[in-house]
Amino acid sequence: MPASKTCLLVEDSRVIRKVAATIMEGLGYTCREAENGELAMQECKKAMPDFVLLDWNMQVMNGIDFLKQLRGLPNGKTPKVIFCTTQNEIAHIQEGLAAGADEYIMKPFDSDIIRSKLEMLGLIEESG
């Protein structure tokens, strides 16, 4: 059996991390968690995940700053990154994409939305 894909959940709400982890594990991913951008950077330096689900507003280091730093790392362009945030204005979406996000989820989300966005990025097979 091939090693399962890895995902890093960067989110300051423990409840939302658990919800997201349940969804991602259901899709065959192994999850790690970080409650802010700085801890997420440490995790990425330890081992680069295949996928990052990224909140925007967090203490210590926010999502956009984390993303810019991540994309600057030698292999930092490898992971697919999806913002997952209550920032739902077009200006924020454009800023997130410009900083290197591959997709964007506006909260509240459900498992259908996560699955749909992962399909678009080719991270999971189409459910059909």
Next chain:
Amino acid sequence: MRQEDFDLLAGVVKQRSGLVLGRDKAYLVESRLMPLVRKWNLKDLEELSAQVRAKRDEKVMAAITEAMTTNETYFFRDLKPFDQFRKVVLPHLLKVRAAKKHIRIWSSACSTGQEAYSLAMILSEEAAKLAGWKVDIIGTDLSTEVVERAKLGIYNQFEVQRGLPVTLLIKYFQQNGDKWQINEKLREMAQFRLMNLLGDWGALGSFDVVFCRNVLIYFEPSTKTGILERISDHLAPDGVLFLGGAEAVLNLTNRFKIVDAHKGLYVPAACPADLWKAA
């Protein structure tokens, strides 16, 4: 719910829409019709059934049918047909319609318009190749409510995140709070009409592409055959039909054949085999 009520309500729905509800669908009938029961201040489905039995009120029966047949859809549903439309069908049409420069597309059972607008987005992305062309996208559905919603092109935050890449969202939609409206240019590309697939198709005209996906699955074989054959009457000899993933023409009609090189595409049986080979 009582068997006789189920049979009555299922009969109304079948007669008006062709949708066949097996007796195992009682839960579906309950969950879809209870909102109507509450809206009309009735006690339960038994009372609703009694009213239908006594009055056979047009409005009531139409509302019941709408509630049972409205299916949720999403942008770029199943992805593959849209890829095929972009990569195979559109290049084919650009070639065979080069003189006429006019393409007509039908999204049958269009529901709230996501299929029609997904096609409009693909066509907009390919606008350079279509300069000087006229493209009509016609969506039809039997439900007044969804046709009105499709015309408005307003979707909630959940709807615009299922199937729709965010780059297309910010390119083709206008935001109004947590609602998103498809832009005016795309709304002008699509027209939506009230039309029952089992009823009179009126002045529908002839199409180059017909999308009839995830509709036939609900019908009995004879109804499927009837609809497929009527579609073939409205399809250009070099046109193409898209069916849903779980749908086929086998044992239903010999008016269509599969395109071997492109699974999921159906073309008129008389269409020359080499027309699609190079595509």
